[in-house]
Amino acid sequence: MAGTDHGRRQAQAPGPSFILVAPQMGENIGAAARAMWNFGLDRLRLVAPRDGWPNPRAEATASGAAPVLDTVRVTETLAEACADLDLVLATTARPRDLTKLVLTPEQAMAEARAAIGREAKVGVLFGPERAGLETADVARAHAIVSVPVNPAFGSLNLGQCVLLMAYEWMRSGDATPPAEYVLAGTKRATGIEIDKLREHLVERLDAVGFFFPEHKRPSMIVILQNLLSRAPLTDADVRVVHGMIRALAVKVKGRK
Amino acid sequence: MAGTDHGRRQAQAPGPSFILVAPQMGENIGAAARAMWNFGLDRLRLVAPRDGWPNPRAEATASGAAPVLDTVRVTETLAEACADLDLVLATTARPRDLTKLVLTPEQAMAEARAAIGREAKVGVLFGPERAGLETADVARAHAIVSVPVNPAFGSLNLGQCVLLMAYEWMRSGDATPPAEYVLAGTKRATGIEIDKLREHLVERLDAVGFFFPEHKRPSMIVILQNLLSRAPLTDADVRVVHGMIRALAVKVKGRK
Numbered sequence: 360m361a362g363t364d365h366g367r368r369q370a371q372a373p374g375p376s377f378i379l380v381a382p383q384m385g386e387n388i389g390a391a392a393r394a395m396w397n398f399g400l401d402r403l404r405l406v407a408p409r410d411g412w413p414n415p416r417a418e419a420t421a422s423g424a425a426p427v428l429d430t431v432r433v434t435e436t437l438a439e440a441c442a443d444l445d446l447v448l449a450t451t452a453r454p455r456d457l458t459k460l461v462l463t464p465e466q467a468m469a470e471a472r473a474a475i476g477r478e479a480k481v482g483v484l485f486g487p488e489r490a491g492l493e494t495a496d497v498a499r500a501h502a503i504v505s506v507p508v509n510p511a512f513g514s515l516n517l518g519q520c521v522l523l524m525a526y527e528w529m530r531s532g533d534a535t536p537p538a539e540y541v542l543a544g545t546k547r548a549t550g551i552e553i554d555k556l557r558e559h560l561v562e563r564l565d566a567v568g569f570f571f572p573e574h575k576r577p578s579m580i581v582i583l584q585n586l587l588s589r590a591p592l593t594d595a596d597v598r599v600v601h602g603m604i605r606a607l608a609v610k611v612k613g614r615k
Numbered sequence: 616m617a618g619t620d621h622g623r624r625q626a627q628a629p630g631p632s633f634i635l636v637a638p639q640m641g642e643n644i645g646a647a648a649r650a651m652w653n654f655g656l657d658r659l660r661l662v663a664p665r666d667g668w669p670n671p672r673a674e675a676t677a678s679g680a681a682p683v684l685d686t687v688r689v690t691e692t693l694a695e696a697c698a699d700l701d702l703v704l705a706t707t708a709r710p711r712d713l714t715k716l717v718l719t720p721e722q723a724m725a726e727a728r729a730a731i732g733r734e735a736k737v738g739v740l741f742g743p744e745r746a747g748l749e750t751a752d753v754a755r756a757h758a759i760v761s762v763p764v765n766p767a768f769g770s771l772n773l774g775q776c777v778l779l780m781a782y783e784w785m786r787s788g789d790a791t792p793p794a795e796y797v798l799a800g801t802k803r804a805t806g807i808e809i810d811k812l813r814e815h816l817v818e819r820l821d822a823v824g825f826f827f828p829e830h831k832r833p834s835m836i837v838i839l840q841n842l843l844s845r846a847p848l849t850d851a852d853v854r855v856v857h858g859m860i861r862a863l864a865v866k867v868k869g870r871k
Contacts, residue, residue, distance in 0.1 A: 394775070399765040423768055458801065458849050465786070507785065509655040512679055519650070522775055523782055529763060530721070560859070569862040582855060590846030599838055603816070606825040607863040 374528060375448075375471045375481040376402040376432075377521060378440050380496055383409045383488050389420025389428075390518035391485070396424035398525040404432045404440045404482070437484070437496055441550035445479035446471065447588070449500035450520055451492050452513060457585050460502040467504040468527040479547060483524055488517050495577075498585040499550075545593035552597050553587050559601060563608040630784060631704075631727045631737040632658040632688075633777060634696050636752055639665045639744050645676025645684075646774035647741070652680035653778075654785040660688045660696045660738070693740075693752055701735035702727065705756035706776055707748050708769060716758040723760040724783040739780055744773050801849035808853050809843050815857060819864040 377395055382388050382405060392403055405412060412433045421428050434440045441447055448467050462470065471481045484500060486492030497503065506515060506523060515523070548556075561580060570576040592600075633651055638644050638661060648659055661668060668689045677684050690696045697703055704723050718726065727737045740756060742748030753759065762771060762779055771779070804812075817836060826832040848856075 393770060396768045397764045397771060397775075423770060458847070458852070460847075506782075508653045512652045514649060514679060515653060519775075519778055522778065526762075526779055526782075563863060564859060567862045569859065579855075582852075586846070586848075586852055586855070590842070592842075596838075596842055599835075599842070603820060603825065604863065606823045607819060607860065 373475055374400045374402060375483050376404050378404040378406060378482050378484050380406045380437055380484055380492060381409065381487040385410055385414035385416030386420045387488060387517045388414060388417040391521040392421040392424040392427040394518055394522040395525050396427050398529040400525050400528060401427050401430065403427050406434055406437050406440050408433065437499065438554055441482055441499060443480055444482040444550045445547045446474045446481045447484065447500045447550065448502050448504050449484040449492055449497045450504045450524065451497055453491065455494060455497055457494065457498055459585065459589060462502050462504050464504055464506055464523055464527040468524065468531040472531045485517060485520060495581050498581045499588055501588050545595040548592045548594050548597045552594060553592065556597050556600060557583055557587055560604055563604050566608065629731055630656045630658060631739050632660050634660040634662060634738050634740050636662045636693055636740055636748060637665065637743040641666055641670040641672030642676045643744060643773045644670060644673040647777040648677040648680040648683040650774055650778040651781050652683050654781040656781050656784060657683050657686065659683050662690055662693050662696050664689065693755065697738055697755060699736055700738040702730045702737045703740065703756045704758050704760050705740040705748055705753045706760045706780065707753055709747065713750065713754055718758050718760050720760055720762055720779055720783040724780065724787040728787045741773060741776060801851040804848045804850050804853045808850060809848065812853050812856060813839055813843055816860055819860055
């Protein structure tokens with residue numbers, strides 16, 4: 360399509376990382392790489408790709424989008440893939456039993472661009488082909504991205520979803536930036552800081568037998584994760600909450 | 616994806632006809648039908664499809680998008696396909712030796728919607744898979760539509776091009792809806808619930824001497840207040856946090 364100078368600028372500027380969670384078909388990984396590179400995005404991460412990595416089928420399909428595949432990052436867990444990210448957005452089709460901000464692709468990429476302008480690192484999650492993201496994965500995100508489709512027929516596949524998000528990233532290049540959080544001298548907490556905070560809280564709650572009955576523990580932990588990711592927490596906030604948890608639980612721990 | 620009432624309206628309102636000129640693979644015709652129906656468009660025309668019509672491969676690929684394939688119109692020439700149209704837009708990747716208005720997909724679909732609002736009939740042309748539209752076909756159009764892509768890599772295929780145009784048709788339908796929280800069966804906590812939660816937390820933290828030195832107490836309480844008000848908490852969240860505070864602090868309280 361008729362290229363503009365606009366596209367060239369974007370290929371060089373930093374963009375969000377697109378994170379494919381448990382992708383199954385190599386062809387879809389290749390198609391995602393091509394869709395990204397069409398709009399100048401080159402940061403692809405894979406979490407536990409079914410057929411391992413490297414994947415010859417992905418390479419065959421991605422032909423021409425080598426700059427994306429050459430720098431792909433592969434991790435075993437989503438936590439690792441998100442460890443250095445400040446803002447995580449989860450694409451999902453289905454309504455969830457999670458209280459979470461829901462954005463259109465346009466709003467999401469405007470947020471991403473504003474965050475990157477503040478030197479934050481941004482990731483966009485895409486679930487596996489059939490089932491989409493699991494609820495625990497969505498809970499990790501700061502917001503949900505949902506494409507408003509025909510309610511009688513919403514059937515976007517992985518490659519189409521990546522394409523629309525990449526396209527909106529390109530479009531966001533000229534958009535007025537949205538309202539942003541004033542961070543008051545601190546910076547937004549990273550994924551790993553939030554993970555550690557949740558682990559700390561769970562450890563202390565375990566010590567007092569909070570998760571009872573035991574079979575409810577996993578869903579309670581998802582609720583906690585969702586709570587901690589919903590507010591934009593700063594690193595100062597994280598320190599304060601660690602301090603509170605420690606203070607509340609210190610004597611209990613001493614008695615164990 | 617999270618369907619909205621918006622999509623339903625569009626499926627019933629008239630939209631532009633998408634016209635595939637000399638499409639080769641049945642699979643691509645099916646993919647185009649699916650992409651259109653995702654965004655409520657159901658008027659598909661084919662000009663001289665290579666493998667004739669009907670095409671079992673198109674039907675297999677389009678599964679679920681039957682409302683589009685069932686009403687497809689097939690003609691031998693582009694002139695016949697355009698005979699009843701008032702506004703024709705040609706999607707094309709390459710620069711042309713034609714003096715012609717060039718629109719972005721967003722501008723093109725805004726034009727299309729405005730024209731349809733005046734009861735005009737609108738068609739969007741898509742060329743065959745390899746070569747794209749011929750210059751003579753483009754010359755017939757009132758304007759060119761071009762997707763601004765990475766100049767180092769512009770490789771949108773037929774299905775992707777149809778998807779982006781259909782998506783922009785949907786977007787042109789209304790002002791962007793505001794970002795919203797999915798509340799997952801609960802309601803947003805009231806101010807008084809948040810106040811009580813903060814008071815509970817402060818009381819327990821006071822009991823363990825968290826606010827030290829004393830002169831820092833007011834500013835620490837402001838930080839807590841800010842933390843609790845930043846995330847949109849539901850009443851369910853508030854109950855969970857009360858429970859955690861109680862669990863962590865219960866034995867401490869017993870020792871006071």
